[in-house]
Amino acid sequence: MKKLEDLNKKELSLDEMNEIVMNLIQTQTASLETEVEDLLKQKELIERALEKKSEKLQEKKYEIFNTLEEQLQENPSNLIKLHQIKLQTIDLYDILSETVESAIITALEKDRDGEINEPIQEVIKEISFESIKQGSLNTIRVRKILSTILATAIDIAEATPNQAETILKATLKGMRAGLIQSIDRFKKRLAYMPVEAKHILIEDYDTIIEDLNQTDTLFAQVVLTQASQSSQTIRTMLLDINNDMKYDLQELVHISKETAEVMKKRFSSIAKLAVKKADSALKSPKAKEAKRMGAQAFSVAKTALGTALKSAKDAMDKK
Secondary structure (H helix, E strand, C coil): CCCHHHHHCCCCCHHHHHHHHHHHHHHHHHHHHHHHHHHHHHHHHHHHHHHHHHHHHHHHHHHHHHHHHHHCCCCHHHHHHHHHHHHHHCCCHHHHHHHHHHHHHHHHHCCCCCCCHHHHHHHHHHHHHHHHHCCCCCHHHHHHHHHHHHHHHHHHHHHCHHHHHHHHHHHHHHHHHHHHHHHHHHHHHHHHCCHHHHHHHHHCHHHHHHHHCCHHHHHHHHHHHHHHCCCHHHHHHHHHHHHHCCCCCHHHHHHHHHHHHHHHHHHHHHHHHHHHHHHHHCCCHHHHHHHHHHHHHHHHHHHHHHHHHHHHHHHHHHC
16 A cells, blocks of 8 residues: 655656555544544434324325314315315415326216316416425426326326326416416415525426516427327327417416516516625635636646547557
8 A cells, every 4th residue: 555655756647646645544534534424324213203204294284184084074165165275275286286186087987068167277277386386486386286187188088088188288278377386376376485585496497487588488398398209199188289389378477577577577686686696605615626627627638639649649550
């Protein structure tokens, strides 16, 4: 094993240098490595415990609502109100597909007059809105929710070919209405958002502004992606419906851009302050080290490129 004294005595190979450095790091960071591993184990245990407790919390909510539903069987009016509260209280994200499937099938089973468009549209609007509003308004999450809802509706449409177009059209209109309602709610809440939430908002300021300025694109992408994964019949229906809905998406575009403007007016100054704080952070030890690393990485790349060019030239000269 090479000793530290060897570093300046002769030129070392990369493997020899690596051996010395790795041994030095291992020796001087052993206790810290152990502490990090212990904390990671604790984190894993906490995450598992949190997941189990969250499941128990959800189950307890189900139990409470089930008990109340049994007690209100003879009072349909109050039972409907209870169901509305349940929809607003239960976390739909984990049971979204099952909820959508049940809602659409219920609408089909209760159809008496051959008119399922409005009931499905309304229930999908409610499910979309409640699911989106229960978490952050970011592209990845919203895309996941809308994709899950549409994928479930497609499954039912394929199993019910005579009602397929109506189911898909009502679902897409319901999704759009739910998304519009969610963004409108977010816009209204901007004025009363607590300080803690404002800090979170500022951290994702640029991302949220960008997301709000392309909600129509997001919606269209969800439809096109699901269409590409469906049968030819369903694909054609979805593309036709999506094409017909282009003008209907103007309301979504309008409320999204309006919300982005409200956010800019209220938080752009705070966001600029956050940028100034970030600028001052550039003088921190971590930032200085990052700058050094960048310069060193460039030096390594330049050396590697020079070696590669020399090898290529030597090979050509030999020919």
